[in-house]
Amino acid sequence: MEKTILITGASRGFGKLWARTFLKRGDRVAATARKLSDLDDLVEEFGELFTPIQLDVNDRTATFNAVKYAGSSLGTIDVLINNAGFGLFGAIEEASEEEVRQQFETNVFGLLWVTQAILPVMRDQGHGHIIQLSSALGLTALPTLGIYSASKFAVEGLSEALSAEVSGFGIKVTLLEPNGFATDWAGASSIQSKPMKEYELVRSDVQKDAKPTDYGDPRATAPAMLKLIDSENPPLRLFLGNMAYPWIRYVYENRLAAWEDWKEISAAAQGTA
Structure with a gap:
């Protein structure tokens, strides 16, 4: 069934790939970019x-x-x-005020403004599906990507609440949580804070653990996206890639174990009536 789809941040990466995927099967797509010339190829190909x-x-x-x-x-x-969004690389201490504000302006506030703008449209038509690009790093954090993770943790929280708020209007919400993919997210679409020598070891430890096989092929996400937008009962959260699920499962098993170890202390903090 033909869909009408609005995609933000479609100048490159996932945004352009998914726009082309939908257009090829005959969906109608509107897509945004900061520079219209970045979308010229889609205009020429799909009219x-x-x-x-x-x-x-x-x-x-x-x-x-x-x-x-x-x-x-x-x-x-x-x-x-x-x-629409980008990555900020750097230890927490390294990030400048301007970099942090820019990260949240785009990844959180930009996403929020688009969400607020679309809600009356979808509410009036009685249906819609809002897909928010989060990250596996919206569920756990890595050193030197803490500010980026913080922005995606915010996306997770507001989108989970949103899902409950709008379900009665026929509006579905899905959080996409990709692991690493071979896009230019870590290249042209990212910012690197000015490095401090004190964090050289932390940075090298993160980098040495990365392997080429850790990064998925962005093109392989296309079938998953088609199934997602066609689903009558889409999930609130969807991992993309084969590394995200085992990684986050490990993280949450450790969290649950720590909460279990401290549950008596936690309960005692309730006090008595």
Whole structure:
């Protein structure tokens, strides 16, 4: 069944790959990028099926206008994929105020503005599916990626609450939690804080554990995305990649064990009535 889909951050990476995937099967897609020229190839290849929109998601007013334009172009918006975002590499102490604010402006506030803008559209039409790009790092954190993780932890919290708030309107919410993929997320789409020598060992320890096989092929996510947007009962959370599930299962087993060890202390902190 043909879908109408709005994707943010489609200039490269997952956003462009998924836009092309949907367009190839005949879905109608509106996609945003900070530079419209980054979307020229999709315009040339798919013509009227594709609507390019220039947008910086950090601009709340522009975001609401962009969603309104997408709705008028597509007629309805069945699916929103909140994909715009970037990575910030650096230890917590290394991150500048500007870098941290920029990370949250895009990854959290930008996603929130698009979400707020789409909700009246989906509520009025009585259906919709909001797909938020989180990360396996929205469930656990790695050294030198703490600020990025913090932004994705925020996305997890607001999206879980959102799911409960809008379910009565026929709106579904899914958090995508990819492990590492061979996109340019760690390249052109990232920022590196100014390194401090005190964290050289921490940084090298993280880097030495990384292997080429840890990174999935972005193209392999296309069938999963098609199944997700076609599902009548999509999950609240969906891992992408074969490393995320065993990794997060290990993390949560350890968390549960620690909570179990301290449960008596926790209960005692309740006090008595």
